[in-house]
Amino acid sequence: MVKNHANQFVNWNKVPNASADKAEFYPWKWNMASTPDGSDTVGLGTDTGPESICYRTDLLKQAGLPTDSATLAKDWSTWDGFINYGKQYEASATKPSGSHFLDSAASIFSAAVYQGNEAYDNASGTPDVENSDGVKSAWKYTTDATSAKITAGLEQFSDPWNKAFSSGAFAAVACPTWMMGYIQGQAGDAGSGKWSVSPVMPGGGSNWGGSWLGVPTASKHQAAAIALVEWLSSKDNQVKMWTDGGHWPSNQEAAADPAVSGATSAYFSNAPVGQIYGQIAGQMKIPPIGFYDTQIQNAITTQLTNIETKGTSPDSAWKAALDAIKQVTG
Amino acid sequence: MVTISAEPATGEISRRRLRRHRPTSRGSRIAYVYILPFFVVFAAFSVYPWLDTAWVSLHDVRLSTYHQQTWIGLDNYKNLLTNHFFWHAFFNTLTIGIISAVPQLCVALWIAHLLNHRLRGRTFFRVAILLPYATSLAAATVIFLELFNPRTGIIDWALHLVHLPRVDWQGSKWPSQVAIASIVMWRWTGYNALIYLAGLQAVDRELYAAAAVDGAGKWAQFRHVTLPGLRPTIIFTIVVSTIGSAQLFGEPLLYHNGMPDGGTSGQYQTLGLLMYQQGWTNDRLGLASATAWTMFVIILLAVVVNLLIARRRERRAR
Numbered sequence: 001m002v003k004n005h006a007n008q009f010v011n012w013n014k015v016p017n018a019s020a021d022k023a024e025f026y027p028w029k030w031n032m033a034s035t036p037d038g039s040d041t042v043g044l045g046t047d048t049g050p051e052s053i054c055y056r057t058d059l060l061k062q063a064g065l066p067t068d069s070a071t072l073a074k075d076w077s078t079w080d081g082f083i084n085y086g087k088q089y090e091a092s093a094t095k096p097s098g099s100h101f102l103d104s105a106a107s108i109f110s111a112a113v114y115q116g117n118e119a120y121d122n123a124s125g126t127p128d129v130e131n132s133d134g135v136k137s138a139w140k141y142t143t144d145a146t147s148a149k150i151t152a153g154l155e156q157f158s159d160p161w162n163k164a165f166s167s168g169a170f171a172a173v174a175c176p177t178w179m180m181g182y183i184q185g186q187a188g189d190a191g192s193g194k195w196s197v198s199p200v201m202p203g204g205g206s207n208w209g210g211s212w213l214g215v216p217t218a219s220k221h222q223a224a225a226i227a228l229v230e231w232l233s234s235k236d237n238q239v240k241m242w243t244d245g246g247h248w249p250s251n252q253e254a255a256a257d258p259a260v261s262g263a264t265s266a267y268f269s270n271a272p273v274g275q276i277y278g279q280i281a282g283q284m285k286i287p288p289i290g291f292y293d294t295q296i297q298n299a300i301t302t303q304l305t306n307i308e309t310k311g312t313s314p315d316s317a318w319k320a321a322l323d324a325i326k327q328v329t330g
Numbered sequence: 331m332v333t334i335s336a337e338p339a340t341g342e343i344s345r346r347r348l349r350r351h352r353p354t355s356r357g358s359r360i361a362y363v364y365i366l367p368f369f370v371v372f373a374a375f376s377v378y379p380w381l382d383t384a385w386v387s388l389h390d391v392r393l394s395t396y397h398q399q400t401w402i403g404l405d406n407y408k409n410l411l412t413n414h415f416f417w418h419a420f421f422n423t424l425t426i427g428i429i430s431a432v433p434q435l436c437v438a439l440w441i442a443h444l445l446n447h448r449l450r451g452r453t454f455f456r457v458a459i460l461l462p463y464a465t466s467l468a469a470a471t472v473i474f475l476e477l478f479n480p481r482t483g484i485i486d487w488a489l490h491l492v493h494l495p496r497v498d499w500q501g502s503k504w505p506s507q508v509a510i511a512s513i514v515m516w517r518w519t520g521y522n523a524l525i526y527l528a529g530l531q532a533v534d535r536e537l538y539a540a541a542a543v544d545g546a547g548k549w550a551q552f553r554h555v556t557l558p559g560l561r562p563t564i565i566f567t568i569v570v571s572t573i574g575s576a577q578l579f580g581e582p583l584l585y586h587n588g589m590p591d592g593g594t595s596g597q598y599q600t601l602g603l604l605m606y607q608q609g610w611t612n613d614r615l616g617l618a619s620a621t622a623w624t625m626f627v628i629i630l631l632a633v634v635v636n637l638l639i640a641r642r643r644e645r646r647a648r
Contacts, residue, residue, distance in 0.1 A: 004395050155594070158587050160481055291394065295612060305594045309501055312595075320595070327415060328612040330390075 002035055002042055003125055003291065009042040010215040015226050024235065028286045029250040033212050036125065036288070043212030044233040045250030047241060049176030050281040051111050051206045053082075053198035054183060057269055059171040063088075063095035069271075073199040079112055079141040082202040086150035089171060100152040100170050103161060105142045105308055106301035107151075107174035111206040112138035113297070114287060120297070121290030127329045129296060129322065134287060139300075143314045146307045153308030156301070162186050176208040177248040177277050184267055196269040199276055205284035210250065248277055255281060292328050299324035380626075387619035394613055406620035416621070418596055419604040420628075422507065426582075426600065427575030430511035430518075435567055438519050442526030443556055456527070459520030471513055471584040478509045503597040506585070510598055513581045518574070522567050529563030530556065565640045569633050576629045577602050601625050 012021055012033075021044060022030060029045040031038065053076065057067045065088060066072075076082045086101035102108070113119045116134020121127050129135055145151055152170040154161040164170055165186035173179070175197065183195060213232060215225040231237065238254035241247045242263070249255045255278055263274035302324070303317040312320075387406055389399040410416045445455055462470070477483050478499035486496045499509045537555045546554065557564075579602035582592050590607035592599025599607075605625065609618030 155587075159475065160479070163482075292613070302591065302594050310595070327413075327608070328614070330614060 002033060002040070006035060006040045006042055008217055010217055010219075010222060010226060011039075012041040012044060013039065017230060021230060024233075024251050024253055026250055026252055026255075026281060026284070028207075028284050029210070032210075032286055032289060033214075036123065043214035044229050046211045046213055046233055046238075047178070047209070047247035048250045048281065049178055049207050049209035050201075050248055050277045050284065051174055051176045051208050052201045052276055052280060053172050054175035054179060054195055054268070055172040055198060056168065056194055057196045058194045059096060059099060059168055060089065063092035063171075065089060065092070067196070069199045076198055076202050077200050079108065079202045080144075083108075083141065083145050083148065083150065086145065086172075087148050090148070090150050095171075096168055099168055101150040101172055102145065103152055103164065103170040103173040104154050104156055104301075105146050105151050105304040106156050107172075108145055109138045109142045109301060109304060110208065110297055111174050111201070112141050112203055114206050115203045117287055119287045119289070120293050121288045123288050125288055125290045127290055127292055127296060127325070129325055135300075139314075139318070142304060143307070146304070146314070151308055153305065155305050166191060174208070177246060177273075178209060180265065180268065180273070181246040192267045193269055195267065197265070197271040197273050197276055201280050205280045205282075207284055207286065248281065295328045296325050299328070383619045383622050386616055387623050389616050391616040391619075392613050393609060393615045396615065399616075402616070406617050407624065409617060410620050410624060415596070415599075415604060416601075416624075419592070419599050419601045422592065422596075422598055423576060423578060423600045423602075426507050426511050426514075426578060426598065427572070429508060430514040431568075431571040431575050434515045434519050435522055435564075435571065437515075438522035438567075439526055439556075439560070439564070441519070441523040442530055443552055445523070445527055446530045446556075456524070459523050461520070462517045463521040465517070467517070467580045468584060470517060471581055474509065474513045474516075475585065500585075501594065501597070503595075506593055506598045510578075510581050510585055513585075514575075514578070518571070522571070525567055526560060526563060529560045533559035561640075561644070565636070568640075569636050572632050572636060573629055576625065576632065579603060579606070601628075 012018060015021065022041075025045050026048070029048055030041060033043045033045070034041040055067075060067045065085070066075075074081075075085050089095055089101040113132075113134045116132060116137060118128070118132040119134045120129055120132060122131070152164065154164055154169065160169075163186075165183055166188065173183075175183075180197070183191065187195070213229045215222060215229060219225050233251060235251050235253040235257065238249035238251040239257050239259050242249055242254070242260045249260060254260060261274045261278050263272075264270050265273045300321045303312070303321040306312040306320070307314055307317050386399070388401065388403060390402045390405075391399045441459060445452060445459075449455070477485050480486055480496065480498050480500060483499070485499070489496060497505045499505045533555065537559070538551055541551045541555050578600045582598045582600050582603055583590055583606075585598065586593055590599075590603045590611055592603050601621065602625075605618050605621040608614050608621060
């Protein structure tokens with residue numbers, strides 16, 4: 001988007017309030033909508049998706065595992081620790097039969113890949129999957145998890161995955177802020193108090209989702225449109241976006257507001273979600289992003305599903321993923 | 331048609347002779363005006379897209395940067411024909427087409443044969459068989475997805491009940507193709523049966539009476555009266571279902587939650603899905619256009635082969 005169509009959108013570095021606007025937002029959010037040299041920015045941030053892990057306290061307790069936040073903050077701070085914890089869950093004699101620790105390998109991969117210096121693209125934003133440190137380490141964690149069989153192998157957003165939120169086919173899932181709303185929608189009132197949010201994200205900050213508002217240069221009423229976007233993404237409105245809709249602000253001043261930073265969630269066992277996600281959003285570092293990230297990630301997570309459900313070997317799954325990625329990149 | 335009925339009946343012969351010499355008589359000129367709206371729409375929404383698709387297929391074009399087109403000649407076609415994704419989708423389309431169309435047409439023929447006889451509640455059955463056709467494809471596929479759900483579906487539950495192994499109707503190749511073919515069959519069998527039934531109305535009832543007098547049973551009547559009488563109708567339905575099968579899209583798309591990959595290993599990705607995936611998911615409009623044209627040629631070939639076989643059989647029958 002930024003690369004191909006930047007000249008079709010108003011550059012927010014050149015609007016009258018440019019410096020005041022820029023100061024409001026998380027720098028990483030601002031940079032995601034900017035050209036690599038930072039000279040051109042196509043939109044102001046609306047929501048973001050800082051990620052943690054949402055988990056079922058009741059299932060973990062039933063498996064005889066600790067769920068207090070001090071232990072989780074330590075055990076789940078790294079992916080290796082998280083996977084180890086998952087192995088203990090699978091080994092438990094008292095865990096519910098048919099239940100697995102994590103929903104899918106994709107929960108690990110799509111978060112871990114963005115914790116590297118590079119994800120799917122090199123510094124200039126060109127896809128370079130094979131040489132990326134993020135892809136390499138994410139693939140290693142994921143295949144560790146699949147060979148230990150700690151995942152339920154459900155395709156994310158498929159019907160069986162949706163049903164599993166209430167059936168308890170998995171105990172944990174990668175959980176950007178908006179996923180909290182999704183879980184409540186799928187698990188319903190019966191899930192209230194059974195879920196909680198991990199105090200840390202394994203491997204550090206990671207982001208899933210988020211939007212921007214831009215103004216096309218073709219607009220006949222640019223000044224009014226710019227004022228509207230500034231108003232929509234202002235502190236007050238982003239606080240409201242969180243309190244009414246559960247979407248995490250990209251406006252730092254909104255994130256620091258007590259209504260956001262001090263928020264707890266009764267549904268998620270009164271977890272201090274404002275403080276947890278605020279901390280994760282603050283430590284975010286975003287590697288270069290590219291135009292085909294979604295398709296590339298999809299190609300890889302599809303093959304991860306094959307490893308989980310069909311016993312495909314990681315090597316041939318990796319080759320098939322690269323093959324499918326080549327169909328996109330050409 | 332309209333011009334003929336508008337003409338006075340007298341002077342028919344001389345008029346015809348006249349027309350031969352002056353092909354642009356007033357009457358036929360009006361005929362062109364009458365058919366003009368169709369051809370204007372046809373040119374705008376069929377001919378122009380065909381030609382534009384052909385033009386795009388000769389370029390490297392990304393959907394996101396549509397106006398940057400680089401001429402690459404036949405490279406998209408070369409890429410396609412040496413690409414295992416294409417051949418994979420081609421054979422999937424072929425196999426799903428066969429396992430859905432062949433049983434579908436046979437069953438439709440048999441249903442039509444039965445409904446052609448005097449039967450209590452005949453009108454009810456005739457309407458009932460058309461109901462699946464009137465059902466929304468999306469709604470039907472969602473229901474079939476539930477039936478074929480490997481964890482909670484009623485089909486695997488029934489298999490389990492009679493001590494048969496559970497089947498992965500989503501992940502395994504043949505079961506998933508059979509499941510999709512069953513949606514197609516469910517939807518189109520009644521429609522084809524109705525077309526056959528219409529064709530049967532044109533078969534002389536006395537032929538059945540004569541056959542019965544000669545001692546022909548139901549099956550013999552079906553073979554020697556129904557089948558020959560329906561030959562043109564059967565050829566029509568075969569051509570139409572060949573075209574339909576080659577374009578199969580909605581069922582396999584919805585069968586994987588609306589994703590065009592046709593399952594995690596493309597086990598039921600059809601040519602229609604591949605084309606969609608290339609153009610809209612993978613951003614490669616040039617390659618997708620090449621797939622579209624290749625599909626067009628494949629369908630034309632399939633239809634021509636159908637007609638050739640039919641004509642040869644007809645000649646042999648004479």
